[in-house]
Amino acid sequence: MRGIEKRFDATVALAGVDLAVAPGDVCGLVGENGAGKSTLMAILAGALEPDAGEMHLDGRPYAPADPMAARRAGVAMIYQELSLAPDLSVAGNILLGMEPSRLGCVRRAAMRRIAAGALAELGRPDITPDRLVGDLSVADQQLVEIARAIAIGCRVLVLDEPTSTLGRRDVERLFALIGRLKASGHSIVYISHFIEEVREVCERIVVLRDGRVAGGGPATMAGDDIVRLMIGRDVTDLFPRSRRQPGEPVLEIAGRGAGSATITLHRGEIVGIAGLVGAGRTELLRGVFTPPPRRWREGIGMVSEDRKAEGVALGLDIADNVTLTKLDGMGPASLVLPSRQRAAATRWVREFSIKCRSATQPVVELSGGNQQKVALARLMHHDVDVLLLDEPTRGIDVGSKAQIYAVIDALVAADQPTGRRPRAIVLVSSYLPELLGLCDRIAVMRRGRLGAARPAGEWNEHSLMLEATGAETAA
Amino acid sequence: MTPRMWRGAGPILGVLFVAITFGILIGSNFFLPGNLELIARQTAIVAAAALGMTIVIVSGGIDLSVGSVVALTTVVIAVLLNQGWPPLAAAIAGTASGAVCGLINGALISGLRVVPFIVTLGTMILVRGAAKGFADERRIEAPQTWLNDLLRSTAPGDAGLLPSGVWLVVVLALLVGGVLRYTRFGHHVFAIGSNERTARLCGVAVPRSKILIYTLGALFAGVAGVLQFSRLSVGDPTVAEGLELDVIAAVIIGGGSLAGGRGTIIGTLLGATTMAVIQIGCAQKGYPNWVQQIVTGAIIVLAVALDRWRTGRAS
Numbered sequence: 001m002r003g004i005e006k007r008f009d010a011t012v013a014l015a016g017v018d019l020a021v022a023p024g025d026v027c028g029l030v031g032e033n034g035a036g037k038s039t040l041m042a043i044l045a046g047a048l049e050p051d052a053g054e055m056h057l058d059g060r061p062y063a064p065a066d067p068m069a070a071r072r073a074g075v076a077m078i079y080q081e082l083s084l085a086p087d088l089s090v091a092g093n094i095l096l097g098m099e100p101s102r103l104g105c106v107r108r109a110a111m112r113r114i115a116a117g118a119l120a121e122l123g124r125p126d127i128t129p130d131r132l133v134g135d136l137s138v139a140d141q142q143l144v145e146i147a148r149a150i151a152i153g154c155r156v157l158v159l160d161e162p163t164s165t166l167g168r169r170d171v172e173r174l175f176a177l178i179g180r181l182k183a184s185g186h187s188i189v190y191i192s193h194f195i196e197e198v199r200e201v202c203e204r205i206v207v208l209r210d211g212r213v214a215g216g217g218p219a220t221m222a223g224d225d226i227v228r229l230m231i232g233r234d235v236t237d238l239f240p241r242s243r244r245q246p247g248e249p250v251l252e253i254a255g256r257g258a259g260s261a262t263i264t265l266h267r268g269e270i271v272g273i274a275g276l277v278g279a280g281r282t283e284l285l286r287g288v289f290t291p292p293p294r295r296w297r298e299g300i301g302m303v304s305e306d307r308k309a310e311g312v313a314l315g316l317d318i319a320d321n322v323t324l325t326k327l328d329g330m331g332p333a334s335l336v337l338p339s340r341q342r343a344a345a346t347r348w349v350r351e352f353s354i355k356c357r358s359a360t361q362p363v364v365e366l367s368g369g370n371q372q373k374v375a376l377a378r379l380m381h382h383d384v385d386v387l388l389l390d391e392p393t394r395g396i397d398v399g400s401k402a403q404i405y406a407v408i409d410a411l412v413a414a415d416q417p418t419g420r421r422p423r424a425i426v427l428v429s430s431y432l433p434e435l436l437g438l439c440d441r442i443a444v445m446r447r448g449r450l451g452a453a454r455p456a457g458e459w460n461e462h463s464l465m466l467e468a469t470g471a472e473t474a475a
Numbered sequence: 476m477t478p479r480m481w482r483g484a485g486p487i488l489g490v491l492f493v494a495i496t497f498g499i500l501i502g503s504n505f506f507l508p509g510n511l512e513l514i515a516r517q518t519a520i521v522a523a524a525a526l527g528m529t530i531v532i533v534s535g536g537i538d539l540s541v542g543s544v545v546a547l548t549t550v551v552i553a554v555l556l557n558q559g560w561p562p563l564a565a566a567i568a569g570t571a572s573g574a575v576c577g578l579i580n581g582a583l584i585s586g587l588r589v590v591p592f593i594v595t596l597g598t599m600i601l602v603r604g605a606a607k608g609f610a611d612e613r614r615i616e617a618p619q620t621w622l623n624d625l626l627r628s629t630a631p632g633d634a635g636l637l638p639s640g641v642w643l644v645v646v647l648a649l650l651v652g653g654v655l656r657y658t659r660f661g662h663h664v665f666a667i668g669s670n671e672r673t674a675r676l677c678g679v680a681v682p683r684s685k686i687l688i689y690t691l692g693a694l695f696a697g698v699a700g701v702l703q704f705s706r707l708s709v710g711d712p713t714v715a716e717g718l719e720l721d722v723i724a725a726v727i728i729g730g731g732s733l734a735g736g737r738g739t740i741i742g743t744l745l746g747a748t749t750m751a752v753i754q755i756g757c758a759q760k761g762y763p764n765w766v767q768q769i770v771t772g773a774i775i776v777l778a779v780a781l782d783r784w785r786t787g788r789a790s
Contacts, residue, residue, distance in 0.1 A: 313736070
C-alpha cells in the first residue's frame, strides 16, 4: 500500500500511509483509537475505497471493489465481531457464497471435503464440518472464520483485535495458529491494543498516529518506545480551566470487576475514566445510571457514547430531543405546548451555537457535532447536578469539541452565576489529551477492573497508556 | 415546499385524486350530500379503529388483533343487551372488553419482550376463538335499541347533518390528536417510536407506556366494534375478519411509518376516507369487487413509494 489517503467529510482519517507486508511476515499494527487502523484495513479488505494512493498484490495493481473481490484476490479480514451465520453448519459457513455446485445443486460431499481440508490445514481436524457454528465456542468460531479465508485461497489475513473476546489459553492456541500460517507463507496483519501481545506474536511493528505512520521497528523494540510513538503529540490549549473548588460528595462509583476501586465524586470536579474500548467503561457508567427514570429525578443525566443509536432520536426535532426528559412546565395543567418546547430548546440552540434552521429541524439533518450538542443540551434543559458523559466528543469536528470543552469546564467552575452551584462530572474518554486537559482526577479501567482515581497531575499520556494496555507488566 | 409540508400534503392529494377520479367517472352526483354522508358512514368503523392504530404505529408497533376485538365487542354487546342491560352500559362494557384485550397485548409485549407482530398475531387468533366460544359459534340476535341508529342515515333537514356515530369518531379524533400533540404521553409515544433506546436513556417508562399504547389501541377497536354492532344489529363472532389490514392501510396511506415515530390523526382520517371513496366509487360505478381491491392495493403501494421518494430526497 502506498500513499493511501482517506477523508470522511472534513475529517482526514488517513493522510498518506505506506505499508508493505512480505509473505510469511506477521506485521503488528498499533495506534490509539481513531489513529486510522481500522480505516486503513477496511481499504485493504475492499470495504472502503481510498481517495488517493495505490495498492499492489504480488507486484500487480490491486483495487478491490468490495470485500468479496478482495477475498477472491487473496486478502481477507477477520473482524472483531465475527460475521458467521450461527444456524448454518461449519462447512456451510466456510463455503458461504462459493458453494460448489452442479446444475444448481449444492454438492454437499464436496463442501464437507473442502471444509475439512481447510480445518486440517489449521491443525484442527477435530472440528467436524457438520456441526452448527452457533454451538461452537467463540475461539472455535474465530477459527472457522479463518478457515473460510484459507479455503478460498487467501494469502493475506488481517486480524482485527482477535484476542479481545478470548481467554488466555485460547490466545495461546491462536498464536500457535498464526505461527503455522506464517510457516506456510501467509502474510498477516495483526491489529491490537495490547502491546505485549503484539510484541509476542509479531516480527515487526508499525505505529499509526493521526492517519500517518508514526514509526515502527522490530517487535523487540521497547514497550515504552511504542507508546511514545502512539501518543507523541502536543496537548493544545483546547482545554480551558476555571478555578475549581471540590465540595461535598455527590455520587459513589463502585467498580464491578475483581480488585476494583470505588470512586467518590465531589461537587465541582471532573473525574475522568480512561481505558481501551471494551475495557468496561461504558458498562460502569450504565451501572451507575440505573434505572434511568429514577436517576433523572435525582438530577443525574447521561450522554450516550452511541450518538446515532441511542444518544439522540434522529427522526424527532431538536425541541423534542432537548425536552424529552423534562416535559413539566411546558403548558397549563400537565399539557405540553410545542411552542414552549421550542422556546426552551431555542435557548440552548443559541447558547451552544447549534447550527440549524430552527428548533423544529429534525436532528437527522444536523452534523455530528451539532447532534452531540443537542444530546448535551438535554442535560442542561433538565438542569442536572451530575453529568455522566460517555465519549462526548467522539467523531466530531474540532470546533464543536472546543465548544463542548468550554461548556464542561463552565459547569464545574467554582464561580457560578448566583443561585447556582457547581456541577459534578464523570468523563469517559479514549482521547487522552481530553482527559488530561479537563479532569481533576483520572482512573484507568483495564479488562473490567477499575483502578483508583489519582490526581490528573500525576498522570501523563504515557503512564495512562501503559496502565490501559498493560504494557507495564509485560515490559 | 419543505419536506414537512409535503408529508402533510400527501394524504390530502391522495383523497382528492380518488374523489376527482370517481367524480369524473360517475358525474357530479358523486358529490351530492347524501353520497358524501354515505362515504362518512362507510369510513367511520375503519376510522375509529385507525385512531388507536395510529398511536400503536407511531410507537413503532403493530396490532393485528383489531378485527377479532371488533367481533368480540359485538358479541359482548349482544349478550348483555339480551340480559337486559341498558344500551349505553352494554356499549361501554363491550368497549371495555376490547380494552382488556389490548391490556393483555401490552403486558405480553412489555413483559415477554416479544415483538408486537407475534404477540398480536397470537391474540388475533385467540380473541377470535374467545368471541366464537362466548357466542356459542352463532350470531346472537339482540333487541333493537338506539345503538342501531348510530350509523343510520340522517333524515333530510336533520340538524345533526351526519349520524351521531360519525360525530363520535370526529370528537374522538380531536381528542387523540390532542393527546398525541399536547401531552407527555403523546411525546413519549413519538420518542419510543423514533428511537426506543433514546427514550429509555431519557427516563421514559417504556414498558408502562407500551401497555397504555396497546390498551388504547384496542379501546378504539372496541369503539369500532360498537359501530359495527350498530350496523349489524347482531353479535357476530365472524365479523370484521381482516379488518386490521384495512385499518393499518388507513394509517399508512395517511403518512404513518411502520418504522415508527411518524403518523398523524388527520392523515389517518384522510387515509380511511380514501379507502371508503374507492369502495363506494367502485360500487356505484358497478365495478366488481376485485377491481376495488386492485385499486386499494395500488394506492397503498403508491403511498409508500411516494413516502420513500420524499424522505429519500429530504435526507
